[in-house]
Amino acid sequence: MGNKQTIFTDEQLDAYQDCTFFTRKEILRLHSRYHELAPHLVPMDYTNDPDCKLPLALIVNMPELNENPFRNRIVESFSEDGMGNLSFNEFVDMFSVLSEMAPRELKAIYAFKIYDFNVDNYLCKEDLVKTLNRLTKEELTPEEVVLVCEKAIEEADLDGDNKLSYADFENMITRAPDFLSTFHIRI
Amino acid sequence: MPRKKDTDDINIEMDADESESDDGGNNKRTNNRRQGAGRGGARGRGRGKKPASEDEDEDDEDEAPKGRRGANKKKPVKKRGGRNAKDDDDSEDEAPKKGRKGAANKKKGGKAQDSDDDDSDAGKGKKGKRGGKKGGKDEEDSKGKKGDAKGKDKGKDKDNDNDKKKKKKKDDSSDSDSNTNSEEEESMSEGEMARLMEEVEEKKKLIATIRNKPWRMKRRLVHLKEAQEFVDKFEGALGKGKGRKWYAYKVMMKKKWIKFSRDFENFRTACIPWERKIKEVESHFGSSVASYFIFLRWMYGMNLVLFGFTFGLVVIPEVLMGLPYGSIPRKTVPRVDQHSAQDYSVLMDFQGYCKYSIMFYGYYNNQRTIGLLKFRLPLSYLMVGIGTFGYSLMVVIRTMAKNADVGGGDGDEGEFTFAWKMFTSWDYLIGNSETADNKYASITTSFKESIVDEQENQKDENIHLRRFLRVLANLMIVCSLGGSGYLIYFVVKRSQEFANRDDLSWYEKNELELIMSLLGLVCPPLFETIAELEDYHPRIALKWQLGRIFALFLGNLYTFLFALFDEVNNKLEQEGSIRNASLWAMKEYYANYTLFLNDSSLTPPPMPPADVIRGPCWETAVGIEFVKLTVSDIQVSYLTILIGDFARAVIVRFLNYCWCWDLEAGFPSYGEFDISGNVLGLVFNQGMIWMGAFYAPGLVGINVLRLLSSMYYQCWAVMATNVPHERVFKASKSNNFYMGLLLLILFLSLLPVVYTIMTLPPSFDCGPFSGKPKMFDVIMETIDLDLPAFLGTLFSYAANPGLIIPAVLLMVLAIYYLNSVSEAYQNANMELKKKMQMARDEEKNRRNNTDSTNQVMKDLEDLLPRGSLMAPPEPEKPPEPESRLTKTKPGSAGKGVNLQKDVALASPNPNARGPVNRSPGPRGAGPGQGPGRGQGPGPGRGQGPGPGRGQGPGRGQGPGGPGPGRGRGRGPPPR
Numbered sequence A: 001m002g003n004k005q006t007i008f009t010d011e012q013l014d015a016y017q018d019c020t021f022f023t024r025k026e027i028l029r030l031h032s033r034y035h036e037l038a039p040h041l042v043p044m045d046y047t048n049d050p051d052c053k054l055p056l057a058l059i060v061n062m063p064e065l066n067e068n069p070f071r072n073r074i075v076e077s078f079s080e081d082g083m084g085n086l087s088f089n090e091f092v093d094m095f096s097v098l099s100e101m102a103p104r105e106l107k108a109i110y111a112f113k114i115y116d117f118n119v120d121n122y123l124c125k126e127d128l129v130k131t132l133n134r135l136t137k138e139e140l141t142p143e144e145v146v147l148v149c150e151k152a153i154e155e156a157d158l159d160g161d162n163k164l165s166y167a168d169f170e171n172m173i174t175r176a177p178d179f180l181s182t183f184h185i186r187i
Numbered sequence B: 001m002p003r004k005k006d007t008d009d010i011n012i013e014m015d016a017d018e019s020e021s022d023d024g025g026n027n028k029r030t031n032n033r034r035q036g037a038g039r040g041g042a043r044g045r046g047r048g049k050k051p052a053s054e055d056e057d058e059d060d061e062d063e064a065p066k067g068r069r070g071a072n073k074k075k076p077v078k079k080r081g082g083r084n085a086k087d088d089d090d091s092e093d094e095a096p097k098k099g100r101k102g103a104a105n106k107k108k109g110g111k112a113q114d115s116d117d118d119d120s121d122a123g124k125g126k127k128g129k130r131g132g133k134k135g136g137k138d139e140e141d142s143k144g145k146k147g148d149a150k151g152k153d154k155g156k157d158k159d160n161d162n163d164k165k166k167k168k169k170k171d172d173s174s175d176s177d178s179n180t181n182s183e184e185e186e187s188m189s190e191g192e193m194a195r196l197m198e199e200v201e202e203k204k205k206l207i208a209t210i211r212n213k214p215w216r217m218k219r220r221l222v223h224l225k226e227a228q229e230f231v232d233k234f235e236g237a238l239g240k241g242k243g244r245k246w247y248a249y250k251v252m253m254k255k256k257w258i259k260f261s262r263d264f265e266n267f268r269t270a271c272i273p274w275e276r277k278i279k280e281v282e283s284h285f286g287s288s289v290a291s292y293f294i295f296l297r298w299m300y301g302m303n304l305v306l307f308g309f310t311f312g313l314v315v316i317p318e319v320l321m322g323l324p325y326g327s328i329p330r331k332t333v334p335r336v337d338q339h340s341a342q343d344y345s346v347l348m349d350f351q352g353y354c355k356y357s358i359m360f361y362g363y364y365n366n367q368r369t370i371g372l373l374k375f376r377l378p379l380s381y382l383m384v385g386i387g388t389f390g391y392s393l394m395v396v397i398r399t400m401a402k403n404a405d406v407g408g409g410d411g412d413e414g415e416f417t418f419a420w421k422m423f424t425s426w427d428y429l430i431g432n433s434e435t436a437d438n439k440y441a442s443i444t445t446s447f448k449e450s451i452v453d454e455q456e457n458q459k460d461e462n463i464h465l466r467r468f469l470r471v472l473a474n475l476m477i478v479c480s481l482g483g484s485g486y487l488i489y490f491v492v493k494r495s496q497e498f499a500n501r502d503d504l505s506w507y508e509k510n511e512l513e514l515i516m517s518l519l520g521l522v523c524p525p526l527f528e529t530i531a532e533l534e535d536y537h538p539r540i541a542l543k544w545q546l547g548r549i550f551a552l553f554l555g556n557l558y559t560f561l562f563a564l565f566d567e568v569n570n571k572l573e574q575e576g577s578i579r580n581a582s583l584w585a586m587k588e589y590y591a592n593y594t595l596f597l598n599d600s601s602l603t604p605p606p607m608p609p610a611d612v613i614r615g616p617c618w619e620t621a622v623g624i625e626f627v628k629l630t631v632s633d634i635q636v637s638y639l640t641i642l643i644g645d646f647a648r649a650v651i652v653r654f655l656n657y658c659w660c661w662d663l664e665a666g667f668p669s670y671g672e673f674d675i676s677g678n679v680l681g682l683v684f685n686q687g688m689i690w691m692g693a694f695y696a697p698g699l700v701g702i703n704v705l706r707l708l709s710s711m712y713y714q715c716w717a718v719m720a721t722n723v724p725h726e727r728v729f730k731a732s733k734s735n736n737f738y739m740g741l742l743l744l745i746l747f748l749s750l751l752p753v754v755y756t757i758m759t760l761p762p763s764f765d766c767g768p769f770s771g772k773p774k775m776f777d778v779i780m781e782t783i784d785l786d787l788p789a790f791l792g793t794l795f796s797y798a799a800n801p802g803l804i805i806p807a808v809l810l811m812v813l814a815i816y817y818l819n820s821v822s823e824a825y826q827n828a829n830m831e832l833k834k835k836m837q838m839a840r841d842e843e844k845n846r847r848n849n850t851d852s853t854n855q856v857m858k859d860l861e862d863l864l865p866r867g868s869l870m871a872p873p874e875p876e877k878p879p880e881p882e883s884r885l886t887k888t889k890p891g892s893a894g895k896g897v898n899l900q901k902d903v904a905l906a907s908p909n910p911n912a913r914g915p916v917n918r919s920p921g922p923r924g925a926g927p928g929q930g931p932g933r934g935q936g937p938g939p940g941r942g943q944g945p946g947p948g949r950g951q952g953p954g955r956g957q958g959p960g961g962p963g964p965g966r967g968r969g970r971g972p973p974p975r
Helices: A002-009 A010-021 A024-037 A056-062 A070-077 A086-099 A104-115 A125-136 A141-154 A166-173 B002-022 B028-046 B052-063 B066-079 B086-087 B094-115 B122-148 B151-180 B188-211 B218-234 B242-271 B275-321 B334-340 B344-348 B376-408 B417-424 B432-458 B462-501 B511-534 B537-599 B620-656 B675-693 B698-721 B736-759 B777-787 B789-798 B801-847 B855-863 B879-892 B893-908 B911-919 B926-934 B936-944 B944-955 B962-969
Strands: none
Touching: A010 A024, A010 B188, A010 B218, A010 B675, A056 A070, A070 A086, A070 A104, A104 A166, A125 A141, A125 B417, A125 B432, A141 A166, A141 B432, A141 B801, A166 B417, B052 B962, B122 B275, B151 B620, B188 B218, B188 B417, B275 B376, B275 B537, B344 B620, B376 B675, B376 B777, B417 B432, B462 B537, B462 B855, B511 B537, B537 B620, B537 B675, B537 B736, B620 B675, B620 B698, B675 B698, B675 B736, B777 B789, B801 B855
């Protein structure tokens, strides 16, 4: 109990518990993970809300994210500045959304953000091509990529604007059988 | 102000005391919280009164500019947790205070009624404090719940809150009823109270659901703080926050349960053997190759069960309780063979010691019961033989049914194949680079599979040419199958002729085998080449290929069985003469024995068991044939892999450095995994096992070893030496085609075994059934000797043809009935699928009704304006301009369109709207609704002309011009 007190106040821990899907232990572990990423930058004492952000390059190297083809996008979409600099709040937020407990709707929103490479609130063909190339390590021929992207849009596009809005995406993803089981990270 | 502060002080202290006395077990945190809450409540009561409108203002503010306020708010809040927090009361910013005051005011109103007689500040404070405390406690509760619960708990929370709310309201109302006299002028109206309650509830809900909001953490924290404060302030005397521990317990159990089920799931998948191996193969070679390995694994499982039966009920009892080796003739190697019985070559041919071992039928004794347990070995032997088939049939059919249940269609996964693949196929849990590489490969493969499917769908070809080519290909294949069939028949006949002659050349001796292996070598590639003509999807092509090679191999089976039966017949004849001879010898012996010793007791001749004359024992011979065949099959297939794949891969890989052309990309290249050959090999091998298991119980054990080793060996070979197919294709979800082949083979192998059991007499001097005219007499014997007599008569009745024929009829009827039922279900399924598709189209249509995707609807729309032909019932002209008007609307009046869309979304069924529309008068909401409907025609027409027309008159009653109609159309929403 003693060392916990030094990192967060109880109030803070409670607030974090209310705002995330983590228990107090997990939050403390998250902090220690965050701290490990850059021991000289991140203070051990978070009681007075230090303003400290870690750059994308550091966070992406966590083993949980290291193999993920969308790691940069994940971190970017959770960072407030869009550049991938994460404060501890955002860091916790990221893993909370990706945790097992988070509901499908919440995950869908962030999945949409992650796959929206050019941040225009639509998944257009360009985004899909990028997604596909990351998923397959560019093993598909360009024609195949075009075919797949066109098919994907055709399948999910309900309003006929040739790109996927969030409504389209949500409609598609809520029916996907594996979405919940694959879109989560254990930490 | 100072006075109020005093009361605050008092309140706090009292609160602290009470909280300690209440439940000291709670930790500091809760204390703090409670204090805060109590203080809040008390202070609120003591403070000023503001109109409720301010509250609302504050609320609105809450919603929007939270981020702004968050920064300075956090600190005060944090500090307030302390005991003497009242000091920074004044430092708090104004807005929340205001709100608090206002709300407190209301609360006070409520409370004032509560406190019936005394108006003293202290008393009130106490009460308020208590209320506040309870509030705080509740708050804690809900928080605790939230702390770990998932979305589900949210609902519960809400319910709880609602309950509380109700309770509170009831309290309030009853109180106010009983004491209406006190402080009327300060109290709030019921309505305001209710609104406040609602706000509190809302805030609570917000707290409960805040983790589900897609906000940034900072914003979430701020909102949380505000909501908590709000609730702390205004939560009055609510229901007791009972069961906090219970909740904690429940939450804990839930977490434990999740963890347990996850572990259990992991454990279960870990229990499935070779799952990872197969996944790995699948990720590189596609599901079609993996389907072979899955099939192999399934076979292994089935054979393991068969192995268990055979060894548990036949072999092990015999080993443990039967007579040992050398005790009787059938368990001893004959004297003639003893010198060579241990030679390697003899053992490899399964002669010598091998032949007289538990592996084969002949070794088993015909003693009715063996050992202390009186184990009925012959009966058990027969039962296991029949049970093997029974179990196999059952398992195969059950698996087929289950697969049909799961799979159904070939490859169509529904509407979002590609989209799902793209967005849900990456497993975010992967943290290992090797796994990640596999995942990349598997995703790529699965995309390729889907692309192949898709291309197949998109292919638009000359259908007549294709059909012609397919017919041609089938013709050619039928011709070649017929040709090879005749060739086999011819060769078998010739070999029968040759069998009687001695002057045979080497070729003539081995003609049959040569022809068979030649056919097996030439035909499959030939079929594959011919199949190119057909240009089927690879998955379907594989099925055809399998079917054709299967037909070819049936010839193999035919010749094999033919040869076997010849041999058996020969042996039977031979046995007959030996039996006569030995009987005669025995008779002589006994005659002499009684002659010389005058002793009629029958002592067997004092002959060592190795010297006894014995028959050929055709059952063991058959068993040896099957075992030999199986073993040579194993050797051949392993050698093929070693040479055909591994050596080739090594050569291609290393000779490539010093060769004139590119070996890897050019001619020899690496081998592809031969799915059809391997599957058929497995299926036919299983057929051999089924046929041979009765005569060689050890065969099942050999097969289990074979499958086990082949799993590892082939997995390694495929990963190390093969390349994926050019067109990686998805296997059909059910392995039912393989299963179908297996079932066919099972049936085919059932026939000869049952035939031999039922008709051929068992050998007189070997095996568990020796001495009986037929093998199944064992059952008769058991019925007669071991079961009560009435059961015997019962069985004899049951075997009566008069009973059997109706039973067969009944079964046929049942099959017919079930068949028609399943057909009906299939139809219903199709119907439902169609409906789903339609619903989806409809949805698409509705979302973009500017551009209807359904061509028919479009045409209808086109017809509409000049559609007097189409719709005779149209009474007036007005519809015409109107429809034109609705057509222009989308372009011109944005709001109109929006509204129109909304209406369409709200009530998609235009028919439902039609009738209401005709009588706007009776319904009170005339002005509001009428126009709203009036705008309807647009979407309505999208659905069909009927309703659109129906609305015509309704509009006619309206003011007429489009202007007013639209103007009023905007009215409804606020209402």
